Amino acid sequence: MAERSATRAWRKPVIALLVAFLVFSPPFLSAYWVGLLTQVVILGILAMSLDLLIGYTGLPSLGHAGFFGVAAYGVGVLSTTYHAGVWTSIAGGFLAGTLVAALFGLIVSHVRDVYFLMITMALGMVLWGLSFRWIPVTGGDNGISGIPRLEGLIGLPASGPVPFYYVALLVFAACALLMALLVRSPFGLTLQGMREHEPRMRSLGFNTWLHGYLSYVGAGAFASIAGIMWAYYNGFVSPTYLDLTASSELFLMVTLGGPATLVGPVIGAGAIVILKNVMSAYTARWLLILGIVYIVTILWAPQGLWNLGQRRRA
C-alpha cells in the first residue's frame, strides 16, 4: 500500500500545478493546444477507468478501448442515422457501452492474469470486427461522420474549442471524483485486497467473482463516458477507436503513468498525446522514439512514473 513518506511529498505540488494549468491556461492558448488538452482530458478519463481494472483490481485488460468505441458508436448512430436529440444520444451511448461491459463481464470475470489479458484482447478484436462488418449500422471502414457539435446542443451560449474543453474538463473532474471515491470506499478496498491476494479475500468471505465483475462493468461505464466525449470532440466515429492499437496504447498510458494511482494514468495519457503530436512535427521516426521512450521508462520506473519513490510491489 502507499507509503506516506517524505519521498512522495513532491506529488501534491505537481498535482496543484497541473490542475492550475488545466483550469486556467486554455483561454490563453491557441486553439490547437486547447485541442490537445481536450484530448488529454478525455483520454485521461479513459485511462483512469482502465486503472480501476489494472491498478486497483489487478485485472490487466487489453481490450478496454472496446467500450470506449461502442459508446462512441452509440452516439454516432443515434445522432446521425436516427437524428436523435443530444441527451438521447448520450444516454444511448452510455447504455450501449455499459451493457456490452455487463455482457462481456460475465465471460471474463472468472479468469485472471495472462488469461484475462488474452480474453479481453480477443473480445476487443471481436468488437473491432463488428464495427468493420456491421456496415449498415457502423458504416464499416469509413465510420460515421457528421456528429453535431455538442456545445450548442447542451445549451451553452458559445461554441468552439475553449467551451468544449471546459465541458470536457467538468466531465473529467466529475469522473475523477467518482472514481477516487470508489477506490477509497469499502468496495474499492476490497478490490485492492483482491489484487494483492485473492485467495485470502475469498477465505474472508468476499465474493471475488462479483467484485471483479462489478469492477469490470464500472470501468466500462467510465470508459463509455470518455467514448461519448470523444465522439463529440472529433465529430465522427471510426473502427480505429477500438482496435488493438488503441487498446495497447491505452494500456501503455496506464502502466507508464503509474497504475493504482488514478493520477498516474492521466499523466501517462498526457505524456503520450503530447509526445506523439510534438514529435511527429519534427521527425517521421516518432514511433521509433516512442518505443525507446517506453523501454527506457520501464527500465527506470517499472511501477510507472507516478509511483516513483514507492516501495516495489511484488
Next chain:
Amino acid sequence: MARRQPEVVVREAAGTRQVIYLVTQTLNGLFSAALLFLIASGLTLAFGVMRIVNIAHGSFYMLGVYVAYTVAARTSSLLAGTLLAVLVVAAVGFLMQRLFLRRFAAQPLAQMMMTMGFALFFRDAALMIWGGDPFTLTTPRWLAGSMEAGAVVFPWYRLFVILVAGLVGAGLWIINDRTLIGARVRATVDDPEIAAAMGINVARLSGGVFAVGAALAAFGGVMGGPILGGYPGMDFDLLPLAFVVVIVGGMGSLKGALIGAIVVGMIDNFGKALVPELSYFTLFAPMVLMLALRPTGLYGRA
C-alpha cells in the same frame, strides 16, 4: 486479342466439386497450421519458461523474412538467407531477453510492457532500414508449380512447408522429451525455483529458450516468405493468431501449440471459405470459448 473460351463448357459434377473443395481446404488448413505452429511454439515456450507474454514475437517473424530477403538478394541463395535470418533473430532475441527482460523476471506486467516498446521499435526500425515496399521471396525452382491429383490442385511449396514444420515439430519433441536440455526446460517450466535449486542455470536457460523461440518465429517468417512475403505491419497481423493458438493449445505446452495450430488453421480456413461474412470472428470465437470454458487450454497447466 480476345481469347474466347470453347463453347462446350465442362461442368464438374457437384459432388466431385465438394470433394475437391474439402481436400484443398484441408490441405491448406494444414499449411496454415504449419506456419502457426512455427510461430506459436516460440511464444508458448517463452511463456512456459519465463512467464513472458511477448508482444514483440510478431516482430521476430517479420525480421526473419526481411533479413532473409536482403541476404537472398545479395547471395542469390535462399538457404543462406534462411540460415542468417534464423541466427540474426536468435541473437536479437537472446540479447533482448538477457539485457532487458531478465531484469524484471518477477514482474510479468513490466516485461510485457517492455516487449510492447520493443515491438514499436522494431516496427519503425524495419521501416527505416528496408523501406515500406512489400516483397515476396522467390520460391525455390525445384518446388515451383503445383501437384495435380485428379482435379485437386495444390502447390508443392505449401506441401513442403507442411513437411518441414512437421519435422521441426518432431525435432522439438525429441529434444524436449529425450534430451537433457529438454528435461531441464521442462523442469524450469514446472517450477523455476526448484529447478534453480537443482543446479539448473535458469538465467542462461531462459535466454536460450527465448532465442530459440525467436529463431522459430523467424524461420516461420522465411517459410511463409514465398507465399505471404514481407510488408510493414505484418508483425501485428499475425500476432493475434499466434496468441489464439497458444491459448487454445495451452501456454507452455509444445504439444498444445501443435494441436492448437491445427485446430486454428482448420477453423480459419473452413470459416473463411464457408462463412466469409464472419471471417473476423472465426478466429476469435475458439479463443473466447476456450478461455471461458477452460482457460488453461487443451494441454496447459494451471
Next chain:
Amino acid sequence: MEPRTAKARVASGLIAALVALIAAAAISSAQTGTPPTPIKIGFMVPLSGGNAQNGRDILNGFLMYLDEIGYRAGGRKIDLIVEDDEAIPAVGLTKARKLVERDEVHVMAGALLSSTGYALAPYITSMKIPMVYPVVSADDLTQRRRSEWIVRTGWSGSQPNHAFGEYAYRTLGIRSVVTIALDYAFGWESVGGFERTFVAQGGQIRQKIWVPISVHDFAPYLAQIPRDVDAVYALLLGRSALQFMRQYQEFGLKGRVRLIGGGTTTDEHVLPFMGDEALGTVTALHYSAALDTPANKAFAESYRTRYKKIPSYYSESMYTGGKWLIAAINAIDGRVEDRQALVDALRRVKPEGLPRGPVELDEYGNPIENVYIRRVERVNGQLQNTVIDMFPRVSQFWNFDPARYLSEPLYAR
C-alpha cells in the same frame, strides 16, 4: 539520499519542467500575430505504419514538382508543412487542426484513406479552407457528400471501372466473371462500377468473393473459383496484390482463367516486386507509368532519376495535384489569403502537360480524365503496364445523367 528518493526528485523536476515547457510552447504559439509572407501549404499523408510507402509516394510526387518550380508561386515563396496522419482518421483530424489553426496554412492537400477523407470533410468545410484530395477515391465525396471546399484531382473508385466493364465485354469478349475484391468501400465501388456496365452489355457476374483487408492467404478463396468462368476480376492493392498474384499462379489458375482487375492491382507501387505471374493481366486506371506521351516520359524519367523507382499512380497523383494547386495560386496572383478565390480558381483551372493526360474538373469537383486500359508486359527486362486502349474524357458518372446517377444508391456489397 537513497537512490529511490533521488529518482523521485528527478522525476518531479522533470515533470515540472515538462509542464513548464509545454506551457511556454503553448502560450508562445498563441501569440503569433504577424501574417507571414510565404504561401503555406499543409500536407498530410500516412508516413508510418502499413500505408507508409504509398503516403511517401504521394509526398515524393509533390516534392518533385515543388522542386521543379523552385518552391515559388504567384510571386511568393512556398512553405510546405508535412504531417503524418498514421492512416488513423482521429489523428488526421488532429493534424488538420494543427495545420489550419496553429500553422495557419492557406491551403491543405493530401489524405490517402477514404476514412480519413470522410472524417476531414466536415472540418475542412467548417473552417472554409480549400483542400485538394489527390488520391482519396471514395465515390460519395464528390457526389452526395461533396463539399464546396474540397477538390479532387485524383479519381473516384468506380470511375475507370465503368469504362472497363464495357471494354471487358466488347473488346475482350468476356461473358462471365468472378470478382474477388477487398471487402470495404473501395472494393465495393470498384466492383460495382465494373458490374454496372458489364452486366448492362449482357455479361454475367457469377460470384462475388470478398476478402477481408487483413487477408494474406488467398487459398480459401481461390479454391472457390470455378475453372469454367471467362475471367477473374481482382481488386487489390499493396501487399495483398502481390500475394494474390503469387498465389493465383501457385494454384494453377494463371494459365487457366484469364485475370483482369482494378488498376491498383498492378499499379507500379507493387508491380516491380511481382514476377512473371503478373504478365498478361489487363487492368484499367487513369494512369500508367508506361504511358507513351512526352509529358509522362519526362515525368517518369525525372522521378526515376530522383527516387530510383518507377512512379506509381500515388506518385503521379500529387505531381498533378501540385500542378493543379500551383496553377490555381498563379491564377489568383498568389493572393491565397482569399480562400474563396482560391477554391474557385481550383475548380476553374486547366493545367496542361499533366503526366496522365488532359484533365478538367466537373461541377462536383471530380476530374474528367482519360481511362487507360493496360496490360502487364515485360519490356527491356522490366514489368510495365503497357497502355493498349484508352477511353477519353471519362467522368465519375460515366454516360449517365448526374441527377439520375445520384438518385440511385452508392455501390455496396
